Amino acid sequence: RLANEMVVAIDTLFVNRMFEMEGESFSKLGIEPPDVTHNIGSPSWNRDSTRLYYTICSQFENQNNCAIYYSEKRGANAWSDPIKLGETINSPAYSSKHPFVTTNDDGEEILFFSSNRKGGFGGMDLWVSKMAQGNFMIPSNLGKQINSKGDEVTPNFDPYSGILFFSSNGHAGLGQMDVLMVRTNL
Numbered sequence: 001r002l003a004n005e006m007v008v009a010i011d012t013l014f015v016n017r018m019f020e021m022e023g024e025s026f027s028k029l030g031i032e033p034p035d036v037t038h039n040i041g042s043p044s045w046n047r048d049s050t051r052l053y054y055t056i057c058s059q060f061e062n063q064n065n066c067a068i069y070y071s072e073k074r075g076a077n078a079w080s081d082p083i084k085l086g087e088t089i090n091s092p093a094y095s096s097k098h099p100f101v102t103t104n105d106d107g108e109e110i111l112f113f114s115s116n117r118k119g120g121f122g123g124m125d126l127w128v129s130k131m132a133q134g135n136f137m138i139p140s141n142l143g144k145q146i147n148s149k150g151d152e153v154t155p156n157f158d159p160y161s162g163i164l165f166f167s168s169n170g171h172a173g174l175g176q177m178d179v180l181m182v183r184t185n186l
Helices: none
Strands: 006-010 012-016 019-022 025-028 040-045 051-060 063-072 096-103 109-115 124-133 152-158 163-168 178-183
Touching: 051 096, 051 152, 096 152, 124 152
Parallel strands: 012 040, 040 096, 063 096
Antiparallel strands: 006 012, 019 025, 040 051, 051 063, 096 109, 109 124, 152 163, 163 178
């Protein structure tokens, strides 16, 4: 089972890493980002827990450059190296992060994520993409009912109820990143 993300200090540089929890003890998940200074987090399992999707961000001139990756489970504690999703999801010159993977009634994997890619309504918008023949299709923006001029992040979709949970600083709320929910037909 995945534990909460933890911050690790590397020579006074603070970066996020992913940890597993067994009983009461934590151990670092065997997935390493391409560079020691990169942050890694926001994990989401596919339906059968054979693939883990996550975000890797590099910090360059005060901007987060984030992309969505996955690793395949290779055994009890073994993982493939990070595999970056293609440009359909990780559009060049934009950040994509906070993947959430679910499966629809037809058994298709669906990826929800946050991105500031072209075609959005503001900062970070929520997008959705279906997998077909092993690749995610061109994503669709979830529209103005969900996205605002601010940031919408951390999507979590419950396929049984049709409710999408997410955080936003662009809708009326108590301030900062409020958690919102909306029923949707996806």
